[in-house]
Amino acid sequence: MKTSNLNASKAPASSLLDLMPGVVNLGIDGFNASITAHGGSVSPIQWQPPGDGDPALAWDLARLMDDPRVEQANQVATQRIIQARPMWEDIALRADSVWSDMKGERLLLHAGPPVAWDDMCGPMHGAMIGAVLYEGWAPTPDKARAMLKRGDIAFAQCHDYQAVGPMTGIISPSMPLICVRNADASSSAKNNMAYTNINEGIGRCLRFGANGPDVIERLKWFEAVLAPVLKAAVRHQFDQTGGIDLKAIQSQALLMGDEVHSRNAASTALFFMALSVPLAGLDFARGTVTQDHVRQTLDFVAKTSQFFLNYSMVSCKAIMDSAHGIEYSTVVTATARNGTQTGLRVSGLGKKWFCATSDLPQGLFFPGFKQEDACPDIGDSAITETAGFGGCSFAASPALTLLAGGSVDDAVRYTQEMYEITVTQNPALSLPALNFRGAPCGLDVRKVVDTGIRPVVTTGIAHKEAGIGQIGAGIVRVPMSCYTQALREAATQFLKD
Amino acid sequence: MKTSNLNASKAPASSLLDLMPGVVNLGIDGFNASITAHGGSVSPIQWQPPGDGDPALAWDLARLMDDPRVEQANQVATQRIIQARPMWEDIALRADSVWSDMKGERLLLHAGPPVAWDDMCGPMHGAMIGAVLYEGWAPTPDKARAMLKRGDIAFAQCHDYQAVGPMTGIISPSMPLICVRNADASSSAKNNMAYTNINEGIGRCLRFGANGPDVIERLKWFEAVLAPVLKAAVRHQFDQTGGIDLKAIQSQALLMGDEVHSRNAASTALFFMALSVPLAGLDFARGTVTQDHVRQTLDFVAKTSQFFLNYSMVSCKAIMDSAHGIEYSTVVTATARNGTQTGLRVSGLGKKWFCATSDLPQGLFFPGFKQEDACPDIGDSAITETAGFGGCSFAASPALTLLAGGSVDDAVRYTQEMYEITVTQNPALSLPALNFRGAPCGLDVRKVVDTGIRPVVTTGIAHKEAGIGQIGAGIVRVPMSCYTQALREAATQFLKD
Numbered sequence: 004m005k006t007s008n009l010n011a012s013k014a015p016a017s018s019l020l021d022l023m024p025g026v027v028n029l030g031i032d033g034f035n036a037s038i039t040a041h042g043g044s045v046s047p048i049q050w051q052p053p054g055d056g057d058p059a060l061a062w063d064l065a066r067l068m069d070d071p072r073v074e075q076a077n078q079v080a081t082q083r084i085i086q087a088r089p090m091w092e093d094i095a096l097r098a099d100s101v102w103s104d105m106k107g108e109r110l111l112l113h114a115g116p117p118v119a120w121d122d123m124c125g126p127m128h129g130a131m132i133g134a135v136l137y138e139g140w141a142p143t144p145d146k147a148r149a150m151l152k153r154g155d156i157a158f159a160q161c162h163d164y165q166a167v168g169p170m171t172g173i174i175s176p177s178m179p180l181i182c183v184r185n186a187d188a189s190s191s192a193k194n195n196m197a198y199t200n201i202n203e204g205i206g207r208c209l210r211f212g213a214n215g216p217d218v219i220e221r222l223k224w225f226e227a228v229l230a231p232v233l234k235a236a237v238r239h240q241f242d243q244t245g246g247i248d249l250k251a252i253q254s255q256a257l258l259m260g261d262e263v264h265s266r267n268a269a270s271t272a273l274f275f276m277a278l279s280v281p282l283a284g285l286d287f288a289r290g291t292v293t294q295d296h297v298r299q300t301l302d303f304v305a306k307t308s309q310f311f312l313n314y315s316m317v318s319c320k321a322i323m324d325s326a327h328g329i330e331y332s333t334v335v336t337a338t339a340r341n342g343t344q345t346g347l348r349v350s351g352l353g354k355k356w357f358c359a360t361s362d363l364p365q366g367l368f369f370p371g372f373k374q375e376d377a378c379p380d381i382g383d384s385a386i387t388e389t390a391g392f393g394g395c396s397f398a399a400s401p402a403l404t405l406l407a408g409g410s411v412d413d414a415v416r417y418t419q420e421m422y423e424i425t426v427t428q429n430p431a432l433s434l435p436a437l438n439f440r441g442a443p444c445g446l447d448v449r450k451v452v453d454t455g456i457r458p459v460v461t462t463g464i465a466h467k468e469a470g471i472g473q474i475g476a477g478i479v480r481v482p483m484s485c486y487t488q489a490l491r492e493a494a495t496q497f498l499k500d
Numbered sequence: 501m502k503t504s505n506l507n508a509s510k511a512p513a514s515s516l517l518d519l520m521p522g523v524v525n526l527g528i529d530g531f532n533a534s535i536t537a538h539g540g541s542v543s544p545i546q547w548q549p550p551g552d553g554d555p556a557l558a559w560d561l562a563r564l565m566d567d568p569r570v571e572q573a574n575q576v577a578t579q580r581i582i583q584a585r586p587m588w589e590d591i592a593l594r595a596d597s598v599w600s601d602m603k604g605e606r607l608l609l610h611a612g613p614p615v616a617w618d619d620m621c622g623p624m625h626g627a628m629i630g631a632v633l634y635e636g637w638a639p640t641p642d643k644a645r646a647m648l649k650r651g652d653i654a655f656a657q658c659h660d661y662q663a664v665g666p667m668t669g670i671i672s673p674s675m676p677l678i679c680v681r682n683a684d685a686s687s688s689a690k691n692n693m694a695y696t697n698i699n700e701g702i703g704r705c706l707r708f709g710a711n712g713p714d715v716i717e718r719l720k721w722f723e724a725v726l727a728p729v730l731k732a733a734v735r736h737q738f739d740q741t742g743g744i745d746l747k748a749i750q751s752q753a754l755l756m757g758d759e760v761h762s763r764n765a766a767s768t769a770l771f772f773m774a775l776s777v778p779l780a781g782l783d784f785a786r787g788t789v790t791q792d793h794v795r796q797t798l799d800f801v802a803k804t805s806q807f808f809l810n811y812s813m814v815s816c817k818a819i820m821d822s823a824h825g826i827e828y829s830t831v832v833t834a835t836a837r838n839g840t841q842t843g844l845r846v847s848g849l850g851k852k853w854f855c856a857t858s859d860l861p862q863g864l865f866f867p868g869f870k871q872e873d874a875c876p877d878i879g880d881s882a883i884t885e886t887a888g889f890g891g892c893s894f895a896a897s898p899a900l901t902l903l904a905g906g907s908v909d910d911a912v913r914y915t916q917e918m919y920e921i922t923v924t925q926n927p928a929l930s931l932p933a934l935n936f937r938g939a940p941c942g943l944d945v946r947k948v949v950d951t952g953i954r955p956v957v958t959t960g961i962a963h964k965e966a967g968i969g970q971i972g973a974g975i976v977r978v979p980m981s982c983y984t985q986a987l988r989e990a991a992t993q994f995l996k997d
Binding site: 255258259260261268269272273275276277279280282283284287294297298301302305401402405410411412435436438439 | 752755756757758765766769770772773774776779780781791795798799802898902907908909933935936
């Protein structure tokens, strides 16, 4: 068994006898006090028995760590991640044109693992009510709430529709969708599609649970103006080059201070450039897009520094779905939060979610807000971490510490930790602060349980009440229980012979 | 006198007697061999006597270092740098509309300190010939060369016209000019203007000495298409917000992997966004700019990752001219190279150039080229270093090491060195890799001579023959002799009483 969290103290052996004795203490802190009280020095090493103290889990872990089938499956999974080529190909003007089972149905998709109405957090309630109003299924928020509570509206997970959504992640039938294909040309590629909605900017937004007339109006404007403009741009580009290469934008942005989860300043600017040139070539005399629609759209994107977030997420969804469903693989292919629970999916373990109560993000709060106002971790955006961005690539984004707190050294340290729990490095994603080392690639359930290091997620922080919106940014760790459950399931399924 | 290059070894004193003796050696390396031959360790410290070994210079230096008038003047100069607010206000469609003494005259501006025709490097010859052809003053390159050699064409320095130009830096009467005002609102501000030409992209360009029909054609296209489009955008923006704030773009770009001299990927993208939104609002029915002109322009800018370089330079020129002419100040306000000589101007020392033979840049070369092909350091672009960007902010741009060579640690080290030779830090320019420390601000002639640390310039490398173009990128140091000459002059002028 590996003990990868055990780093020996580096005191030179030859001088040990000349010095005041020092003590290296593994694990329990209580031993330290008596030594320091007598002037001794202690180097505490954080350590706990592998398997979270559970001997059966430790035994399962040992067998899975030594299983060459798992090792090989994880190599296949990470190769798929590395080779994936997410291309933005189209905008679907309505979600129900992509998903026929949504057509004419009262169905809402939401972020994270499944959750019942009564268990939802405030922002999720608010966003669901907003979506019902936006669709015109109810005339008032109270009536919308009653319908939702009664079960008149069906819910499903974005992830079950090859989709992801930030924060509450609500997608309703009328919403335009960003459509991305994994254009990986290798023979084993699935060329799977992935979908998401459009970023609403900051302030009062549906994704944070706001549902006032201004929020609904913006969604209608997406339908009428922004989505047709985006569609015109991407279809023009599709004819030229097969679409807009989202991984190329993500990869460049890592050299430009983004980790493309909580910071998307560079990626949005690069995306804006990719969009503007085809738009400048549109023939306004033909088609329904007007010059003023283009102006409004560019103005909106230029003012929305997180506009690329949804593109980054859907790119990662296209990448990670290509690595899903590989027998014996313990690579995490989705991490998603619904505002109360965080869930994982694992490549070799099918559609099952391994869930636990979400942690509260820690970070910096906008003026007037505090930690107690924070909603537990929420949204599908942690898909970016599973693909090696966000917390895995925090070292790329020192500027994010200005927003999310911590020091630049912390940012580097988070990424260094993530190498301990990933299968390999992604040569397509260079991290400048680490001398262009490839980003951590393929979060491995086994390594998380073995090392006790939980994946770091960079995240926006929503107010726990509906409609107030983003109140800060910070980091959160994925609950360990998600991984121990997944490990037990892997042992059950993979070691049954 | 300061001995700021003396860093004591950090061995703990208590253990010195238990160890094999180590030696700290200052200066001459010859002493080291006999110690290492006997198994001893030497910590060599680079040191040389202040004043470059000249006792008279050392005495001048000591007096200038202790002079409170110089200290105070340098504080004033750096406050001007920090407060400067370079706003892009306009495009002049012809240079001779800005400079009336150019009107109807055969006058070419060039980069760097003055240089006679016979002393010019190959690229400067090539670019001058190109400018003569572009202006229609001669029908063939041979006739243009003969005119130039004969003295039919007058030359002047860009810097004498409140202008800067990259590489050969040629500005001729028909060229469009970028016009920038220092909109610093403080009472002492000069609200000085600064000017530059437009970046031609990579490959065969006038600024590298190319002068074929393709080069001339591009310059004509600038006149007819690109410049009017840029003008339409900036005039629209001027009416809204007083122009486009170039220092804001530079400052953001430092958080995004640019040092805005040799790397301008983020700044060009941010600039592109600032440009596109007003362009999308143009009324094509009125005015001479067509939609296709806008499309061509945006396509050109999006493909030219160094497009912002000229904007960065002219921004720095506007900043540094505001700090020029302060009595007793030893702050460098211009560093410029003409391809053979590098020259400095110093705030308190008027228009005089302090010149020395340029060094050869060291770095990485494009395939097929090598160090022997390199032209000596050339261009006005080192104005960016005087304003705290480029080599001073190399720590902001780990990605530049991919182009210019060296490691990320080297990049950080260069910036750390620059703090040793600057007056203060610029709080408006944060360097993420140094925990958001302000960039080095105000290169001080005294500190350069005192420490022996020469300013680092990040630079493109031109082929030494005309017309081949850029062959690599790297770094170069400004010759020490420029600073010792300036110091002597400062002593003569400031200490005459």
